[in-house]
Amino acid sequence: MRRKLITIDKDSYGTIATAWCVILILAALIILFIDSLWIKVPLLLFLLLFAFFVFWFHRIPERETPAGDDRTVGSVADGKVVIVQRAVENEYFKDERIQVSIYMDFFDVHANYWPMDGTVSYYKYHPGRYMLAFLPKSSEKNEHSSTVLRNLHGEVLFKQIAGTFARRIVCYSKEGMETVRGEQCGIIKFGSRIDMYFPLDAEILVKEGDFVKGITSVIARLR
DSSP: OBOSSOEEOGGGHHHHHHHHHHHHHHHHHHHHHOOOHHHHHHHHHHHHHHHHHHHHHTEEOOOBOOOOOTTEEEOSSSEEEEEEEEEEETTTTOEEEEEEEEEEOTTSOOEEEOOSSEEEEEEEEEOOBOOOTTSTTHHHHBOEEEEEEEETTEEEEEEEEEOSSOOOEEEOOOTTOEEOTTSEEEEEOSSEEEEEEEOTTSEEOOOTTOEEOTTTOEEEEOO
16 A cells, blocks of 8 residues: 555644634734744744644654565554563553553654554543653543454554643544554554553564664564
8 A cells, every 4th residue: 555645634624724824823823923034034934943843753664564464563653662572461452461652753644544453442542631642641630542353363452642732633543443454543643652451472573762663663473
């Protein structure tokens, strides 16, 4: 699968339009009430750059899904791998799994992608707090959505976790729907985190400190 163009996330048009309207109002106020060019020009340039950033932040880049079979589990998101460890997953599996967590900063692509071919066997949205996304407790305490994908080789759970500035999670998951690795499954606005939980016998292909990309990076292979 290959995307033809860099596009903008379809669920972000309203966010972009709202931000641009606020920016236009602020720009008008600056032009009307600030006389000094030394103050006016830098402020207007800052607003222009911010308007571009809001647009660029919601981009869906052109990427090609690498070859692989239904054992291949790709990255849900762009970012830095901050956790690779055994952990008890208490929501769905209720046993020990291998946890891989990916932290997204402001400048990473925030679109999310189905990590594997399969079927959505579980989905739940959890309202919550907005702690810093890199804190361990954010996985349980922050607003997040949980999705489990199943195929013949096992089940993988991933959580989209909101951060301090990420106040909206978009997730396309519906129980029973079929998924294709590399297709978009949602987006998280601004800084946030993804937790993935794998069977203990999965072959983990990343380590802490690695930078990964949604679609193109392979996180694990199921046995």
